[in-house]
Amino acid sequence: MLERVGAALIAVLSWIGDVALWGVRALRDAFLPPYEFGEIARHVFEIGWRSTPLIATSGMAIGVVLSMHTRASLERFGAEAMIPAGLAIALIRETGPLVTALLVAGRVGAGIGAELGAMKVTEQIDALEAVAVDSFKYLAVTRIVACILAMPLLTTITNFFGILGGWIAEFTISGMTYRLYFNRAFSLIEFQDFVPATIKTAVFGLIIGTVASYLGFTTTQGTEGVGRTSTRSVVLSSIMIIVTNVVLVKLIFFIYPERA
């Protein structure tokens, strides 16, 4: 029994090690020529722009819900005026990056995993190699870099629509003007609030791109394997995002103790 648990643990750690090496190699190769700017731009469009409706809608809904919950708590203490600031801090520091990452993991992670998995089982990745193209760089690095670039942009959209949703909820209940709402929302926000959050979203982008592309490149067993890769891309990148978030929050508190 103990042996089996040990073997499973080693297998998991080995897998995490392989994925980490895949990500490190991607980051290194991103800075080496030839640079695939065209492909990166195409993927930023695919990953970023095409995710915008999902991200904006979700951000808005989260803003409305957070505002309602915050109001329920704060009005007991007569602190309704703090609702915009509380909502903005919660969104920018934590909720925005995490929710965006999980949504992107679902939409983009599954897509990358399935697309690369299908290319793998139909030998299209081998065909790229056969025409003397570095398939890792062309397919994996471009997607990973695109995820890293797109995530901060998408998180900004989530935050914006979240705060907008919060205002809509607040306007409906209290008739607060948007000018007053946004003034209050950003009254406690400083530039330093954006720095760790942006770094965090870029790390989440790295995780999504790395996990999905690694699973895509290692897909086996035909179309069934492609389906499995797609599901695993979402599940594993979501788990890794949530776990990494804990580590990053601790790290941010260590580097910026005033944020604690």
Next chain:
Amino acid sequence: MDDTAIRLEGVTKAFGGRKVLDDVTLDVRRKSGFCLLGRSGTGKSVTLKHIIGLMHPDRGRVLVEGRDVTVLGRRELAEVRRRMGFLFQNAALFDSITVGENVAFPMRRHTDSNDKTIRESARAKLADVGLENEYDKMPADLSGGMKKRAALARAMALDPDILLVDEPSAGLDPITSDEIDDLLVDLKKRGTTIVMVTHDIPSARHVADDLAFLHEGKVIARGTAEELERSEHDLVRAFMRSEGAG
């Protein structure tokens, strides 16, 4: 100057304990047609993938134009591959771009030609395989045989010195199959080394100057079509008498 384009030296490859190639040694002369024959699952496609460096042997060396592709770095291997074309057994066209762009893709990556020139060249390659009107179609809209021909056009895109073709006539009607064979013979006459894997014996006779028969991971017969017909192995003689699966 050495006349050998490709040389396999003691190549051994096993999958899950099963030896697919067992100490295989063979060489292919420059500007010749070489054909690998054998029953299904005897390692013919695996041999081609070793030549282009998509697979690495457990043991042995694979020399292409004198360079051992098993030990080359990515950049050096890419240089070797640029001088080779590979037709995959299942075509392996890039399904997210058009047929024409599949053919144009290697040119866009490895030449400085402008878009107009590349498109014209790609159309010419497609015309060589009878697909000049299919440039803007997606691979999913083509039949199996048309995909194969489009993939052959892509393999020829950079006018390679060595062309590796895996089952070029599979899924083609007899007339188109003959046309593809004629095209391969024409390429050979123009100086391209052709390495072909096929079950189609008439096609092998037409294209190849030299044939090898793989069985249970070993080359059991080697020579011209006439020599293989007189082989001491019943299996080889029976194979050569058949018309093949095509």
